[in-house]
Amino acid sequence: MKIADVLFAPARGAFFYDDQAAIRAGRTQDGMAYLGAPLTPGFVHVRQPSTALSIGLMLDDGTVVWGDMVSVQYSGAAGRDPLFDPARIEALCRNVLVPRLVGLDAAEGITNCGQALTFTETGRLPLAIEYGTSQALLKAAAHAQRLTLAETIADWLGLAPPTEPVPIFAQSGDERRSNVDTMILKQVDVLPHGLINSAEKFGPDGETFSDYVVWVAQRIAELGTPGYHPVLHFDVYGWVGLGIGTEPREVAEYIARVAGRVPDYTLNIECPVDYGDRAAQIENYAAIVEHVDALAGNAQIVADEHCNTLEDIEAFIAARAAHIIQIKTPDVGNLLDTARAIVAAREAGIGAYSGGTSAETDESARACVHVALAARASMMLAKPGMGVNEGIAIVGNEQARTLATIRARLGQGH
Incomplete structure (x- = not known):
């Protein structure tokens, strides 16, 4: 089973991106918003809606498996990647990632993560790309193997399938x-x-x-x-x-x-x-x-x-x-x-x-x-x-x- 095509769709995060530096500096909260100017590069407002980018892998059996690229609420703080920019991320994916993905054997999800997410000449891909793409690649492997994603990952770790819940x-x-x-x-x-x-x-x-x-x-x-x-x-x-x-x-x-x-x-x-x-x-x-x-x-x-x-x-x-x-x-x-x-x-x-x-x-x-x-x-x-x-x-x-x-x-x- 091969990856035949790569799809992208705009997605919404479930909360907001917040400028932690501005909040620590004492910006006043007004309802759900914060007043005043942001301090962290990339922010237009102290609080702004979180955005995401869905990546879909269309397999040659017609199935599409999805993963979501997204950043954390306090982006750009404490050594984290900068604020998520969907347009920039999608352009980078189309240029670098798509050629790496099309034609891969879906069942080889672990190998595919290593192959698709290797560094470029400018360094590591943004972590949001790694995050969403690995979700999709591992789901594709689970689908090809007719297993749950948990079973696929446990097998790779050399562990038995999980049977007990996590708190x-x-x-x-x-x-x-x-x-x-x-x-x-x-x-x-x-x-x-x-x-x-x-x-x-x-x-x-x-x-x-x-x-x-x-x-x-x-x-x-x-x-x-x-x-x-x-x-x-x-x-x-x-x-x-x-x-x-x-x-x-x-x-x-x-x-x-x-x-x-x-x-x-x-x-x-x-x-x-x-x-x-x-x-x-x-x-x-x-x-x-x-x-x-x-x-x-x-x-x-x-x-x-x-x-x-x-x-x-x-x-x-x-x-x-x-x-x-x-x-x-x-x-x-x-x-x-x-x-x-x-x-x-x-x-x-x-x-x-x-x-x-x-x-x-x-x-x-x-x-x-x-x-x-x-x-x-x-x-x-x-x-x-x-x-x-x-x-x-x-x-x-x-x-x-x-x-x-x-x-x-x-x-x-x-």
């Missing part, structure tokens, strides 16, 4: 109270993210955030069913460093104080500080992890900023610069690299969080479910969007259907 992590967006109720009522495994991305949300000396953590725990007690005990996970976008200080022990002491207020819960703190580059991030996060281990038995540090590509992730793992690594799938690029990163973290005894972004699409979200299942991630993000219900449905249903299919093939019933 799902939902993110609240700015509706950080009503959406928490939704998560609790739907018994999400890990919650609520919280989007703590401003001085107002963190509060003087971090008290606003600390009180919010306590409120979430209290709300679980009020609304949760007996036995429901999720992990608490908050992304603070560097605000421990901005609001408390950047010295590792000082950071750890603050996190330990917050963890001490919810002693019955595991507390994940994502991106407590942004140290500006990868080397500084790794050095200081390794120290923070060591101090947190000594001060708080229920707290874990999650790496995100400056931990983008597979190479970055491997460097964080080697230094044990996190308890959990967020493997932010569009920043990693090739889905096979996401699978490699999950396995590397897991084998090192570090949590492998298969993440992503609210800005991506339903198509990319479903593909990522299969990678998380195949590589046995510790948790995966309910995406796309910030509406909670939609992400839970898309990711949760894809996972349930995939596992039902695999279990039936293995004779484990329905």
Whole structure:
């Protein structure tokens, strides 16, 4: 079965691209918009709709398999690729990628990813191209082999087909109270993210955030069913460093104080500080992890900023610069690299969080479910969007259907 043609279609991301530098600088939020001028190159507004580009591989049996090229919400920040430009990306694909793809044997998805996504004379292709193209190529291989994408990737990793679900992590967006109720009522495994991305949300000396953590725990007690005990996970976008200080022990002491207020819960703190580059991030996060281990038995540090590509992730793992690594799938690029990163973290005894972004699409979200299942991630993000219900449905249903299919093939019933 050959790739006969390559199609492109404009696509919409499920949320927005946000200028993180401008938001950190204090741009005023007005409803869903932010007022004032952007600071990050490529942005016309501080917040603008996320865009994507779908790539379709038409196979010679008439089937079309799709992947979506997209960037993350905070494009251009912390070493990430610049803001996604669909016109530029499509032109580059037509010039470089299409000639590489047409005529390939669809069943050879792993080999095809390596062949199609090799560097050009100007360097690596944009990660968004790797991301969407690898989705389509691996789906083509799964179709040709009459397998699920999860089975195809697991076989490549030398693993048995997955039969157990990956815990799902939902993110609240700015509706950080009503959406928490939704998560609790739907018994999400890990919650609520919280989007703590401003001085107002963190509060003087971090008290606003600390009180919010306590409120979430209290709300679980009020609304949760007996036995429901999720992990608490908050992304603070560097605000421990901005609001408390950047010295590792000082950071750890603050996190330990917050963890001490919810002693019955595991507390994940994502991106407590942004140290500006990868080397500084790794050095200081390794120290923070060591101090947190000594001060708080229920707290874990999650790496995100400056931990983008597979190479970055491997460097964080080697230094044990996190308890959990967020493997932010569009920043990693090739889905096979996401699978490699999950396995590397897991084998090192570090949590492998298969993440992503609210800005991506339903198509990319479903593909990522299969990678998380195949590589046995510790948790995966309910995406796309910030509406909670939609992400839970898309990711949760894809996972349930995939596992039902695999279990039936293995004779484990329905």
